[in-house]
Amino acid sequence: xxxxxxxxxxxxxxxxxxxxxxxxxxxxxxxxxxxxxxxxxxxxxxxxxxxxxxxxxxxxxxxxxxxxxxxxxxxxxxxxxxxxxxxxxxxxxxxxxxxxxxxxxxxxxxxxxxxxxxxxxxxxxxxxxxxxxxxxxxxxxxxxxxxxxxxxxxxxxxxxxxxxxxxxxxxxxxxxxxxxxxxxxxxxxxxxxxxxxxxxxxxxxxxxxxxxxxxxxxxxxxxxxxxxxxxxxxxxxxxxxxxxxxxxxxxxxxxxxxxxxxxxxxxxxxxxxxxxxxxxxxxxxxxxxxxxxxxxxxxxxxxxxxxxxxxxxxxxxxxxxxxxxxxxxxxxxxxxxxxxxxxxxxxxxxxxxxxxxxxxxxxxxxxxxxxxxxxxxxxxxxxxxxxxxxxxxxxxxxxxxxxxxxxxxxxxxxxxxxxxxxxxxxxxxxxxxxxxxxxxxxxxxxxxxxxxxxxxxxxxxxxxxxxxxxxxxxxxxxxxxxxxxxxxxxxxxxxxxxxxxxxxxxxxxxxxxxxxxxxxxxxx
Amino acid sequence: xxxxxxxxxxxxxxxxxxxxxxxxxxxxxxxxxxxxxxxxxxxxxxxxxxxxxxxxxxxxxxxxxxxxxxxxxxxxxxxxxxxxxxxxxxxxxxxxxxxxxxxxxxxxxxxxxxxxxxxxxxxxxxxxxxxxxxxxxxxxxxxxxxxxxxxxxxxxxxxxxxxxxxxxxxxxxxxxxxxxxxxxxxxxxxxxxxxxxxxxxxxxxxxxxxxxxxxxxxxxxxxxxxxxxxxxxxxxxxxxxxxxxxxxxxxxxxxxxxxxxxxxxxxxxxxxxxxxxxxxxxxxxxxxxx
Numbered sequence: 001x002x003x004x005x006x007x008x009x010x011x012x013x014x015x016x017x018x019x020x021x022x023x024x025x026x027x028x029x030x031x032x033x034x035x036x037x038x039x040x041x042x043x044x045x046x047x048x049x050x051x052x053x054x055x056x057x058x059x060x061x062x063x064x065x066x067x068x069x070x071x072x073x074x075x076x077x078x079x080x081x082x083x084x085x086x087x088x089x090x091x092x093x094x095x096x097x098x099x100x101x102x103x104x105x106x107x108x109x110x111x112x113x114x115x116x117x118x119x120x121x122x123x124x125x126x127x128x129x130x131x132x133x134x135x136x137x138x139x140x141x142x143x144x145x146x147x148x149x150x151x152x153x154x155x156x157x158x159x160x161x162x163x164x165x166x167x168x169x170x171x172x173x174x175x176x177x178x179x180x181x182x183x184x185x186x187x188x189x190x191x192x193x194x195x196x197x198x199x200x201x202x203x204x205x206x207x208x209x210x211x212x213x214x215x216x217x218x219x220x221x222x223x224x225x226x227x228x229x230x231x232x233x234x235x236x237x238x239x240x241x242x243x244x245x246x247x248x249x250x251x252x253x254x255x256x257x258x259x260x261x262x263x264x265x266x267x268x269x270x271x272x273x274x275x276x277x278x279x280x281x282x283x284x285x286x287x288x289x290x291x292x293x294x295x296x297x298x299x300x301x302x303x304x305x306x307x308x309x310x311x312x313x314x315x316x317x318x319x320x321x322x323x324x325x326x327x328x329x330x331x332x333x334x335x336x337x338x339x340x341x342x343x344x345x346x347x348x349x350x351x352x353x354x355x356x357x358x359x360x361x362x363x364x365x366x367x368x369x370x371x372x373x374x375x376x377x378x379x380x381x382x383x384x385x386x387x388x389x390x391x392x393x394x395x396x397x398x399x400x401x402x403x404x405x406x407x408x409x410x411x412x413x414x415x416x417x418x419x420x421x422x423x424x425x426x427x428x429x430x431x432x433x434x435x436x437x438x439x440x441x442x443x444x445x446x447x448x449x450x451x452x453x454x455x456x457x458x459x460x461x462x463x464x465x466x467x468x469x470x471x472x473x474x475x476x477x478x479x480x481x482x483x484x485x486x487x488x489x490x491x492x493x494x495x496x497x498x499x500x501x502x503x504x505x506x507x508x509x510x511x512x513x514x515x516x517x518x519x520x521x522x523x524x
Numbered sequence: 525x526x527x528x529x530x531x532x533x534x535x536x537x538x539x540x541x542x543x544x545x546x547x548x549x550x551x552x553x554x555x556x557x558x559x560x561x562x563x564x565x566x567x568x569x570x571x572x573x574x575x576x577x578x579x580x581x582x583x584x585x586x587x588x589x590x591x592x593x594x595x596x597x598x599x600x601x602x603x604x605x606x607x608x609x610x611x612x613x614x615x616x617x618x619x620x621x622x623x624x625x626x627x628x629x630x631x632x633x634x635x636x637x638x639x640x641x642x643x644x645x646x647x648x649x650x651x652x653x654x655x656x657x658x659x660x661x662x663x664x665x666x667x668x669x670x671x672x673x674x675x676x677x678x679x680x681x682x683x684x685x686x687x688x689x690x691x692x693x694x695x696x697x698x699x700x701x702x703x704x705x706x707x708x709x710x711x712x713x714x715x716x717x718x719x720x721x722x723x724x725x726x727x728x729x730x731x732x733x734x735x736x737x738x739x740x741x742x743x744x745x746x747x748x749x750x751x752x753x754x755x756x757x758x759x760x761x762x763x764x765x766x767x768x769x770x771x772x773x774x775x776x777x778x779x780x781x782x783x784x785x786x787x788x789x790x791x792x793x794x795x796x797x798x799x800x801x802x803x804x805x806x807x808x809x810x811x812x813x814x
Contacts, residue, residue: 313644313672313699319637321675323599324630333614333622340613392609396670399573400626401598407626522594524575 003101004109011083011113016120020460024079024468028121032128034238035067036060036136046216047239048231051223052246055137057146058253062215064129065150066236068122069158069210074475075468076121076162077184080114081177082464084170093285104279107167111275114163122155146253153256154211157267161209164271171278178342178379181471196236205263212236218254238481325401327410334414337387338380350376350422357425365426366438367489368478373422374449374487375474381453382463382470384415385513389461398521408517412450412510419446423487437495441488444502448486451509458516525586525677526551527572527708532581534567534732542567544732546581554704556723557712558806564732565712566606569680572710573603585678599628602676604667606683606712612656616647616666619655620673627674641669644699646692660687668696679709685718697722716803726802728809735809740802747805750786752795755779764792771807787812 015021035045036055044052046063053059087093096106130147133140165187169180195208196216204213216234224231226249254260339347353373357365385408388394397407420427423442430438449470456466476484482492492498527550534542543564557565570576571583574594583590590597610619620638624630629637642648645665650658655666664687671679679700685693700709701722713719719726720740727737736743756764761780764770772783783798785808791797 313641313669315672315675315699315703318640318672318675319633321629321637322631322633323628324625325628326630329621329625329630333618333625336618337611337613387611391611392607393611395573395575395603395605395608396623397626398575399598399601399603401595401628403626521575522577524570 003099004105004112007101007106007109008113008116011110012116014086015080015083015113015117018460018462020462020465021117023456023460023465025121025124027469028124029128031071032064032068032125033132035064035125035129036132038136043238043240045236045238046219047235048219048223049233050247051227051231052248053219053251054248055133056140056250056252057133057137057143059251060129060133060136061143061146062150062251062253064125064132065147065154066210066212066215068125068129068151069154070212070236072118072121072125072155073158073162073210074188075472076118076159077166077188078181078468078471079121079464080117080163081166081169081180083110083114083167085175085177088175088285097285102279103282103284104276107171107275107279107282108272111160111164111167111271114166115160118159118163119156122151122159126151149256150254153261153264154215157264157271158210160271161267164275168274168278171282174283176343178346178376181378182376185471196234202259205260206266208263209267211260211264214254214260219251222251223249237479238476240481325406327406327413330407330410331413331417334384334411335417338384338414338418341380341383346376354422354425358429362426362429363489365429366487367480370423370426370487371474371477371489374419374446375470377418377422378467378470379463380418381415381449382457382466384411384450384457385454385517386457386461386463394524398524403521404514404518408454408514412454412513415450415453416447419449422446437499438488440499441502444499444506445487447506448502448509451506451513455509455513458513458520525708527678528582528584529568529572530582530584532568532571532583533579534564534571534576535579541732543571543578546732546734548727548734548737550708550710552705552708553724554700554709554711554722556719556726557710557729558716558719558726558802559712559729560810562731563729565729566682567732568729569603569605569682569710569712572597572678573601573605573680574598597678600674600677602671602674602679604671604681604684606686608667610655610658610663610666613654615654616642616651616658619666620670623670624673629674637673641672645669661689661692664688665692668699677707679703679707681709681711683713684711685713685715693718716801716806720802728806730810736805743805744800744802747785747800747808749797749800750808751783751798751800751804752786752791753781753783753798754792754795755781756792760792768792769808769811771804 037043037045045067046053053063084093087096126147130142133142133147165184169184173180173183191207191209192212195204195210195213199217208214216236220231220234223229227247350373353369353376357369357373360369383390388397388407397403400407420443423446427439427442430436430442452469453463453466456469457463459465473484473486477487477489480490482490485492485498486502488498488502529546529548529550532543532546536542546564546568557568559565567576571578572590574590574597578591585597588596611622614622617638620641621634624634624638639648642651645668647662647665647669650662655663658666664684668684671681681700685696688696697718700711703709704724711719711723723740725737725739726743728735728743736746754764755776757779761770761773761782764782764784767789768784768786770782770784774781783804784792784795785804
C-alpha cells in the first residue's frame with residue numbers, strides 16, 4: 001500500500017504541475033461561476049419549462065454539485081486519459097514492470113491519481129458554489145450539508161467511475177486515443193439518454209452513475225405537486241431561452257434514501273471491480289511486435305552494424321547547396337504528418353462522413369456531421385504546434401532560419417488545409433446555392449479550430465487543454481448553444497457581427513501564438 | 525572565420541547559473557569541450573545555436589552580433605543536440621528533406637545530397653522505413669547527416685558519439701577531421717579519448733566557468749611530472765587518497781595499482797612517474813577547482 005501511495009503521489013504531482021492544469025482550474029472557476037446564473041441571464045442550468053427554483057442553500061448546492069458532476073465527468077475523461085501512455089512514452093513503465101508491484105496495484109494507483117486530479121477540480125467548484133451562494137442569494141440561510149452531501153453522493157462516485165473508466169479504456173484500447181474518446185462519448189450519451197427525463201425507479205437509480213435521475217425527479221415532483229402540473233421534461237445543462245417570466249418554487253433538496261445511497265456504493269464498487277477485471281488484460285509494458293503479413297525484413301539490415309565498413313561522407317563530393325527559403329516543403333511535410341497520424345482505417349470513417357456530407361440534407365451536414373468530423377481529427381489538430389517539442393525536434397526547428405516566419409505559418413496553413421478540406425462538401429453545396437456568407441463562416445471556423453489548437457498548445461505546452469475545449473465546443477454546437485457556434489451553423493442576429501467576432505477571435509489567437517512562440521524560440 | 529564570445533552569462537533563475545562571465549575565441553578547427561555534468565557545455569552550445577538567449581555578454585561571428593541577429597549564423601549552422609528527437613512517422617529521406625527545408629536548402633541537387641549523406645552514414649537500406657523503428661545508433665547517424673545538409677560553416681556536436689558503435693565512432697572522427705579545415709567545429713563529449721583524438725584545442729569547463737583553454741600539449745603540460753603509479757595495500761591506499769588525487773585504481777591480487785597526481789607534495793615512496801594524458805589534466809583541473 002505504501003508503494004501505491006508513492007505512485008499516486010508522484011503521478012498526481014506530475015499531472016498537476018503544468019500550465020495546462022492551471023488553465024483548466026481557471027476555466028473551472030469560470031464554469032462554477034456560470035452554474036449559478038443571475039436572474040437576468042439568458043440561460044438556466046436546471047430547467048423546468050416555465051418554472052424556476054428560488055436560489056436557496058439546497059438549490060445552489062445541489063445544482064452546482066450536479067453540474068460539476070456532469071461537466072467534470074464529460075471533460076474529466078479527456079483530462080485524465082493517457083496516464084499509462086505517459087509511462088510508456090517516458091520509459092518509466094519498463095522500470096515499473098520490473099518491480100513487485102502487481103498489475104492491479106498499478107492500475108489502482110493510476111485510477112486513484114486520476115480521481116485525485118478530478119477531486120482537486122471538484123474542490124474548486126465546491127468552494128466556488130459556496131461563494132456563489134452568497135453572491136446570488138439575499139438573506140437566505142446557509143446550510144453546509146446542502147453543499148457537502150450533494151458533492152459527496154453525486155460527484156465522488158461518478159468521478160471515481162470516470163477515473164476507472166479512463167484506466168480501463170487505456171488497458172483495452174491502448175494508444176488509440178481517438179477510439180477511446182469516441183467510445184466514451186457514445187457511452188456517456190447512452191447513460192444520459194437513459195437517465196435524464198425518465199421517471200424515477202429503483203432500476204434507473206442503479207444504472208445512473210451520476211445520480212442525475214434522482215435529482216431531476218425530485219425537482220419535477222416538487223413543481224408538479226406545488227402547481228398541479230404534469231411536467232415530464234427537466235433539462236440539466238446550459239439551456240438558453242429568451243423567456244424571462246417564470247413561476248418560482250422553493251426546493252429543499254433531495255431526501256437521501258437508502259436505495260439511492262446503496263446505488264452510489266454500487267458504483268464505487270463497480271469502479272474498483274472493472275479496474276480489477278482489466279488488470280488480467282494489462283500488457284505490463286510488454287509489447288509484442290506486430291506481425292506483418294508482408295515478407296519479413298531481415299533481422300539485421302545492411303546498416304545494423306554487421307555489414308561492411310561504410311564509405312563515410314566525403315563532404316567535398318556533395319552537390320553544392322542551393323538556397324530555398326520557401327515554406328512549401330514544410331507545408332507538405334506538416335500535411336504528411338497530419339495525414340499519417342493515427343490509424344489508417346480511421347480515414348475510412350473520415351471518408352464515409354465526408355462523402356455523406358454531399359448527400360444528406362445540408363443543415364444536417366453542417367450542424368451535425370461536420371462538427372463531429374472535425375472533432376474526430378482532435379488528436380491531429382491538438383499537436384500541430386506541440387509535436388516538435390514532444391518529439392524533441394524543436395532543437396532543429398527553433399535553430400533554423402527564420403523559424404517564426406516560416407515554421408509556424410506552415411503549421412497553421414497545413415492545419416487549415418486539412419480543416420477546409422474536410423469541410424469542402426458543405427462549402428461546395430453552399431457555394432452552389434450562392435450562400436457565400438456561410439462559405440466564409442466555414443473558412444473562418446476552420447481557421448478558428450486550427451488557431452485555437454495552436455494557441456492553446458503554445459500557451460500550455462500540451463494538447464489536453466485544446467482537446468477538452470474542442471470537445472466541449474463540439475458538444476455545445478450539436479446541442480445548438482449559439483455561443484459555441486464557430487462554423488456558423490445557427491442563426492445569428494447580425495451576419496457581419498458574427499463573422500467579425502470569429503475573425504477578431506482568430507486575430508487574437510494568432511497574435512498570442514506568434515507572440516509566445518517568438519519568446520520560446522530564443523529561450524530554451 | 526572566428527567566433528568571439530565575451531563575458532557571456534546565462535542565469536536561469538536566482539539559484540541556477542548556466543554560464544558565468546564566460547569568454548572564449550573559437551577559430552577554424554575542432555574545439556573539444558570537456559567538463560562534468562552541469563559544467564555549462566550544453567548551455568554554451570544552445571546559446572551559440574541561437575535557441576537560448578544569454579542574460580549578458582556578446583557573441584560575434586565574423587564581426588556579426590548573433591545574439592541580436594541570430595539568422596546570420598542559422599544559415600550556416602549544423603547542430604546535433606544531445607537529446608534530439610525525430611518525427612517517428614517520417615522515413616529517413618522525408619525527415620532529411622524536412623530538415624533541409626528548415627535550413628533553407630533546396631534545388632535539384634538536394635535529392636542527390638540526401639542520398640549521398642544517407643549512404644555516408646550507412647542508412648540507404650533503411651531510408652524508406654519510419655524513423656520510429658530505428659535503433660539509437662541509427663537515429664544518431666540520422667542526426668549527424670542532418671547537421672551536414674546545408675554545408676555548414678559552424679558545426680556544433682553535443683555528445684555526438686553516444687549510441688555509435690566503435691566503427692561508427694572512427695568514421696565520425698574521420699568525417700569531422702575532414703571538415704575541420706573549413707569550419708568551426710565545437711564538440712562536447714564525456715569520452716575524453718574522443719576529444720583527445722580529434723580536437724585541435726580543448727576547453728575545460730566547470731560550474732559555468734572556463735577553467736582552461738589551449739592545445740592538447742599545452743593542457744597536458746599542466747600535469748607533466750605530476751602523474752605517478754604505485755602498487756599499495758588497502759591501508760596505504762586510504763593514505764594515498766588523502767594525500768593525493770587518485771584518478772584510477774585496479775586490483776592486482778592482494779594489492780591495488782593506483783594512478784595519482786601530486787598536488788604540491790612529493791610523490792609517495794615506491795611510485796613510478798608515468799606520461800601524463802589529457803584525462804589526467806582534465807581530472808586535475810576539475811578536482812583542483814572543486
